[in-house]
Amino acid sequence: MKPTREELPSVSSAMEDWTPQEILRWAAETYGPKLAMATAFGAEGCAIIAMLSEITRDVYLFNLDTGYQFPETLETRQRLMDKYGLPVHLVGAEQSVEAMEAEHGGPIYDKNPDLCCHIRKVVPLAGAIKGYEAWISAIRRDQTPARANQPIVGWDKKFELVKVNPLANWTKKDVWNFILKNDVPYNPLHDQGYPSIGCWPCTRAIGAGDDDRAGRWAGTAKTECGLHILNNAAGKEKELVKL
Numbered sequence: 357m358k359p360t361r362e363e364l365p366s367v368s369s370a371m372e373d374w375t376p377q378e379i380l381r382w383a384a385e386t387y388g389p390k391l392a393m394a395t396a397f398g399a400e401g402c403a404i405i406a407m408l409s410e411i412t413r414d415v416y417l418f419n420l421d422t423g424y425q426f427p428e429t430l431e432t433r434q435r436l437m438d439k440y441g442l443p444v445h446l447v448g449a450e451q452s453v454e455a456m457e458a459e460h461g462g463p464i465y466d467k468n469p470d471l472c473c474h475i476r477k478v479v480p481l482a483g484a485i486k487g488y489e490a491w492i493s494a495i496r497r498d499q500t501p502a503r504a505n506q507p508i509v510g511w512d513k514k515f516e517l518v519k520v521n522p523l524a525n526w527t528k529k530d531v532w533n534f535i536l537k538n539d540v541p542y543n544p545l546h547d548q549g550y551p552s553i554g555c556w557p558c559t560r561a562i563g564a565g566d567d568d569r570a571g572r573w574a575g576t577a578k579t580e581c582g583l584h585i586l587n588n589a590a591g592k593e594k595e596l597v598k599l
């Protein structure tokens with residue numbers, strides 16, 4: 357039975373010691389074809405796709421095809437689809453990269469990355485998940501301090517649907533153990549110093565001791581693309597991107 361919005365915190369608490377597969381099975385059984393997942397084929401997303409392939413064929417998987425993704429990322433999509441037979445749809449922005457750059461006098465990922473992410477990620481995501489009741493995210497609590505308070509299941513106020521974080525309690529080591537043990541296809545850029553991979557203009561390789569997302573929008577105050585509303589340490593909601 358689908359929990360009400362008010363019941364979600366207690367449902368989430370009850371799942372604290374569940375495995376990611378158990379959480380995904382619950383999500384698939386609870387929301388059926390109304391379950392979606394956006395993926396940029398990070399290590400966590402690849403692991404979740406492999407898990408889902410043994411749980412459901414109904415989930416709507418999609419990638420926000422910004423027009424600025426690495427070729428290696430798109431090749432990873434193909435390898436995952438070939439291995440698991442689950443389609444991962446490409447969802448693009450209404451405006452092509454060429455049209456957007458012409459309108460703004462050139463690329464805006466350096467001058468105004470929030471607007472760029474809004475046009476190429478946030479608006480297409482809002483359209484893609486319209487009509488769905490729940491979406492799966494690959495967030496881990498140990499990725500950044502800002503992600504540390506994410507529930508396993510919660511209400512996503514920004515997009516108005518249930519958000520499921522099956523890997524909330526997993527570590528990076530857990531993810532890579534799963535990938536290597538199960539021979540899950542992953543982005544080869546991970547082996548070249550890129551633990552977190554987004555669009556090529558906004559992703560850098562990182563150094564030893566940096567946190568995994570330090571290479572995203574490096575040298576700017578931006579840390580998130582606007583897809584996730586996160587909770588700060590005081591439990592207050594904090595939207596890290598102003599749209």
Ligand code: SF4
Pocket residue numbers: 422424464465468469470472473474476477554555556557558581
């Ligand atoms: S990550 Fe960079 S290139 Fe990609 S949509 Fe955001 S600002 Fe634009």
